[in-house]
Amino acid sequence: MVETQGGEPDxxxxxxxxxxxxxxxxxxxxxxxxxxxxxxTVGELPAQLRQYAxxxxxxxxxxxxxxxxxALETDPLFRQRIGExxxxxxxxxxxxxxxxxxxxxADPLDVAAAAxxxxxxGWVKLVTAAGEEAQRADAERAGEESRAELERLREExxxxxxxxxxxxxxxxAELDASRKEAESLHRKLRSxxxxxxxxxxxLRKAHAEIEAVRAEGTTQVSxxxxxxxxxxxxxxxxxxxxxxxxxxxxxGRSVEDMRVRLLLDTLLDATQGLRRELALPPxxxxxxxxxxxxxxxxxTPKDIAARALSEHDPAILDQLLxxxxxxxxxxxxxxxxxxxxxxxxxxxxxxxxxxxxxxAAQTGAEVTCVFDxxxxxxxxxxxxxxxxxxxxxxxxxxxxxxxxxxxxxxxPGRPVIVASTDREVADGVARAGARPVxxxxxxxxxx
Numbered sequence: 001m002v003e004t005q006g007g008e009p010d011x012x013x014x015x016x017x018x019x020x021x022x023x024x025x026x027x028x029x030x031x032x033x034x035x036x037x038x039x040x041t042v043g044e045l046p047a048q049l050r051q052y053a054x055x056x057x058x059x060x061x062x063x064x065x066x067x068x069x070x071a072l073e074t075d076p077l078f079r080q081r082i083g084e085x086x087x088x089x090x091x092x093x094x095x096x097x098x099x100x101x102x103x104x105x106a107d108p109l110d111v112a113a114a115a116x117x118x119x120x121x122g123w124v125k126l127v128t129a130a131g132e133e134a135q136r137a138d139a140e141r142a143g144e145e146s147r148a149e150l151e152r153l154r155e156e157x158x159x160x161x162x163x164x165x166x167x168x169x170x171x172x173a174e175l176d177a178s179r180k181e182a183e184s185l186h187r188k189l190r191s192x193x194x195x196x197x198x199x200x201x202x203l204r205k206a207h208a209e210i211e212a213v214r215a216e217g218t219t220q221v222s223x224x225x226x227x228x229x230x231x232x233x234x235x236x237x238x239x240x241x242x243x244x245x246x247x248x249x250x251x252g253r254s255v256e257d258m259r260v261r262l263l264l265d266t267l268l269d270a271t272q273g274l275r276r277e278l279a280l281p282p283x284x285x286x287x288x289x290x291x292x293x294x295x296x297x298x299x300t301p302k303d304i305a306a307r308a309l310s311e312h313d314p315a316i317l318d319q320l321l322x323x324x325x326x327x328x329x330x331x332x333x334x335x336x337x338x339x340x341x342x343x344x345x346x347x348x349x350x351x352x353x354x355x356x357x358x359x360a361a362q363t364g365a366e367v368t369c370v371f372d373x374x375x376x377x378x379x380x381x382x383x384x385x386x387x388x389x390x391x392x393x394x395x396x397x398x399x400x401x402x403x404x405x406x407x408x409x410x411x412p413g414r415p416v417i418v419a420s421t422d423r424e425v426a427d428g429v430a431r432a433g434a435r436p437v438x439x440x441x442x443x444x445x446x447x
Contacts, residue, residue, distance in 0.1 A: 021116070025127060026069065028113030033068040034061040036085030046071045046078050072117070083118045094118060097126075314445035317437055321363040323415040329406050329434075330356060330442065331399060331420035332371040338421055338439040353385050355446040360387030368406060372399035400425045407432045 021029070034057045037045070042053050049071055052064040060068075072079050087094040093110065097120050108129065115123035321328060336348035343351070353369060360367040366389075373392040384390040393402045403418060407429045410416050416434040419442040420426060426436035 021127070022112070024109045025112040025116060028109050029072065029116055030061050030065040030068055032086055032113055032117055033072055033082050034058075034064075035089065036082045037068070039085050040081060044078075044081060046075050079117060079119070086114060086117055090114065097123075312438065312441055312444075314441055317417070317441055317445045318363070320415065320417045320435060320437070321359075321365040326363075326365040326415045326417065327410060328359075328365050328367045329403055329416065329418045329429075330367070330369045331403060331418070331422060331425060331439070332369045333399065334420045334422055334425075335439040335442055339443040349382070353388055353390065356388045357385035359446060370399050370402050370406070373397070400428075404428050404432065407434045410434075 037049070037052070037060060038057065042050050045053060048067055049064060052060050052067070055063065072082060083094075093114050097111070097115055097118055112127045112129070115126040320326060330352070332349065332352060333345075336343075336345075336352050340348060340351065349371065356367050356369055359365075367387060368389040368391060370391050370393070373394060382390060391402060391406075393399050400422060403420070403425055407416055407418065410433075412433060416429070417437055418425065418429040418434050419437050419439055421439040430436055
């Protein structure tokens with residue numbers, strides 16, 4: 001039971017609400033308090049609500065709703081002040097409630113909330129009726145939502161059935177295709193099994209043929225071994241017969257040698273007897289004495305020195321090349337860099353090879369020209385001239401080593417002439433039996 005500030009009950013305060021305030025009515029009550037809250041001073045507010053004085057209405061309703069509802073219920077003066085603000089804001093609704101009747105067009109929740117704040121006579125019935133109306137409205141709304149949900153579920157069920165039907169048809173089609181594919185695979189499997197059986201039969205036949213060939217080969221090998229043994233026996237007999245023939249030939253040749261020696265002795269004895277019978281004197285003149293020449297002591301040393309050739313005379317090279325089967329080996333770059341070093345290597349090679357070709361044609365000697373392969377930046381495309389052999393040393397081998405190999409390859413006794421100014425090359429070829437000649441001598445002969 002709610003009393004006024006003086007302790008006396010109002011007209012409607014004796015009435016008591018015997019059930020909880022409906023949620024819809026409670027929200028409207030909180031909104032009414034929040035709207036009237038701003039029109040009160042801080043001193044007019046209950047102590048527990050003063051901290052929300054500066055809040056906006058919406059924030060106030062959100063954060064201070066419970067506190068405002070409790071203050072409205074427990075503080076009659078605060079409820080009276082909120083009622084005055086409500087009368088100022090909604091005079092028609094509050095006037096109708098004061099007269100004992102509610103507007104027909106008014107929202108039942110608004111009517112119940114205003115009645116709860118103003119507490120006119122019969123406000124409990126108004127709040128109860130509003131709560132029942134709200135519940136009925138909620139029930140109707142829930143029924144509408146349930147019907148809508150049911151309709152939606154029916155549509156989803158129909159769609160699910162349709163999808164299930166399509167999926168069933170698709171699965172049936174796939175099942176039929178799978179059955180057909182399985183039948184096809186069974187047919188292929190039976191065909192493959194038949195092929196395997198035929199292959200196994202062919203393999204057994206091949207194995208039988210191989211065994212037959214192997215047996216035949218064994219027979220032929222045995223026959224070949226027998227024939228080999230027979231041929232070996234005949235070869236031994238033939239070798240024995242050959243040895244007997246050779247021995248008989250040696251014995252026969254010994255007889256013939258003896259007869260020839262006896263004939264030669266007979267001839268020598270007859271010759272000596274003829275010389276004694278003819279009384280022939282011994283020979284006093286030798287064939288060498290019939291040759292016209294200068295004997296020692298008949299020429300002066302100056303004459304002999306005038307007839308000798310100098311080591312640097314090109315004529316000595318002609319004499320050497322005139323020897324039978326003479327072979328001239330030329331140290332190519334040593335000669336060209338001695339004679340014309342200012343020319344490029346390619347032109348040096350061409351000039352030297354052209355001159356050596358003429359020399360080979362004039363003397364008939366064998367000519368080999370050796371170049372150092374380390375001087376080359378790339379392989380040389382060179383057509384050797386007529387009568388001249390052109391060689392390049394391999395990587396890691398110098399031209400000097402290649403010249404010494406050429407000299408060692410010649411048989412002892414063949415005249416080999418090596419044209420090079422390199423003293424190491426000259427000494428090496430001299431020890432090997434060749435005749436070294438300076439490059440300047442060859443250049444003089446070529447020019």
